[in-house]
Amino acid sequence: MGHMPAGPYLIFDKSALQCLNLDETNWLDNFFYTVITPLFFAETLADLEKEVSKARTPEQVVGNLAIKTPDMQSTASAHHRKILSGVLYGEEMPMDGRIPRDQGKVVELDGKKGIFYSKSPEEEALDRWHNGEFLDVEPQFAKMWRRELSNINHDKEYASFQQWFLMGKPKTLAEVRTLADAYIDASPQDGSLRFGLSFLGIPDQVQIEVTNRWKYAGSPPIRSFAPYFRHIYGVDLFFSLAIASDQISRVRPKGKADNKVDIAYLYYLPFCHVFVSADNLYKRVVPLFCEPIKRSSTRPPSKPICRS
Numbered sequence: 001m002g003h004m005p006a007g008p009y010l011i012f013d014k015s016a017l018q019c020l021n022l023d024e025t026n027w028l029d030n031f032f033y034t035v036i037t038p039l040f041f042a043e044t045l046a047d048l049e050k051e052v053s054k055a056r057t058p059e060q061v062v063g064n065l066a067i068k069t070p071d072m073q074s075t076a077s078a079h080h081r082k083i084l085s086g087v088l089y090g091e092e093m094p095m096d097g098r099i100p101r102d103q104g105k106v107v108e109l110d111g112k113k114g115i116f117y118s119k120s121p122e123e124e125a126l127d128r129w130h131n132g133e134f135l136d137v138e139p140q141f142a143k144m145w146r147r148e149l150s151n152i153n154h155d156k157e158y159a160s161f162q163q164w165f166l167m168g169k170p171k172t173l174a175e176v177r178t179l180a181d182a183y184i185d186a187s188p189q190d191g192s193l194r195f196g197l198s199f200l201g202i203p204d205q206v207q208i209e210v211t212n213r214w215k216y217a218g219s220p221p222i223r224s225f226a227p228y229f230r231h232i233y234g235v236d237l238f239f240s241l242a243i244a245s246d247q248i249s250r251v252r253p254k255g256k257a258d259n260k261v262d263i264a265y266l267y268y269l270p271f272c273h274v275f276v277s278a279d280n281l282y283k284r285v286v287p288l289f290c291e292p293i294k295r296s297s298t299r300p301p302s303k304p305i306c307r308s
Contacts (some may be wrong), residue, residue, distance in 0.1 A: 008273040009099065011035045013265055014043040015278040017068045029070035035099055036069070037268050038079045039261070041125065059134055066129035075099050080267040084232060088202065088210050093228045095270045154243050154250035154260075161244035169245040176247055177288045180237040184230065185223060193222055196233040228270065235266045235289070248281070 010032040017025060028034070047062050078100045087093050093100060128134065164183075170176045184192055193214060197207040214225055223230045239260065242248040248259055262281050266289055269275060275286055
């Protein structure tokens with residue numbers, strides 16, 4: 001984690017850039033430090049495989065998005081799975097708005113140590129797209145990405161989580177969030193931790209190692225033991241319960257990514273002050289996760305601002 005500007009940091013999705021013209025994205029780049037998530041890269045890449053209207057090729061659409069993507073004050077975040085893996089093995093991940101970067105290497109110059117960050121594959125791809133250059137392999141990744149999206153099936157999970165509603169289905173997304181938090185934080189933490197690790201698809205051997213480390217630490221609350229794991233756990237459990245209570249549709253709209261993919265942007269909320277999107281789902285969901293972030297006195301806004 002290198003030295004980062006104080007902010008404010010902003011995360012956007014593809015729909016946000018599509019709503020702005022080039023001048024507006026330049027102003028965005030001027031007033032905010034933008035965080036480019038791997039999900040934005042994947043969303044943009046998926047357009048290479050779409051049928052595009054108005055006689056534009058997928059390459060032209062992706063190139064236009066790349067030109068709009070802020071680059072003067074932008075930083076690519078590490079993938080949430082990589083962050084989670086480190087956290088489960090005991091690495092500290094500050095939940096104070098700082099951006100977890102990848103591709104870092106410790107260097108020394110004149111007796112002083114620092115961290116040098118090379119460009120991530122996503123940043124290199126955006127540079128190429130900006131110049132209208134596309135590798136042959138990128139359309140193949142686009143096909144794989146869209147295939148994965150089309151294979152998501154929530155029916156089994158929908159039926160399973162129906163059993164959670166002994167007192168009746170939640171009537172609002174706020175009630176869903178309350179139910180998810182109550183299970184994670186108010187249930188016996190041993191069972192909650194084990195369920196969360198399994199629920200997130202953590203390999204069995206890693207589950208054993210994490211559970212042993214938790215016991216060795218004195219069996220603390222999950223929220224203090226691994227805050228970022230707790231955050232992702234909370235997002236995914238919220239989503240599954242929202243699907244089961246029919247607050248979020250489990251049916252993938254034609255031509256759109258599954259709602260699970262959209263929800264994944266919430267994994268990165270601890271690393272920003274502002275989230276921007278034109279998607280109605282975020283307008284309903286993101287404010288529920290805009291929790292106060294602990295910061296030092298030198299850091300700005302004590303709470304992230306959610307915009308959609």
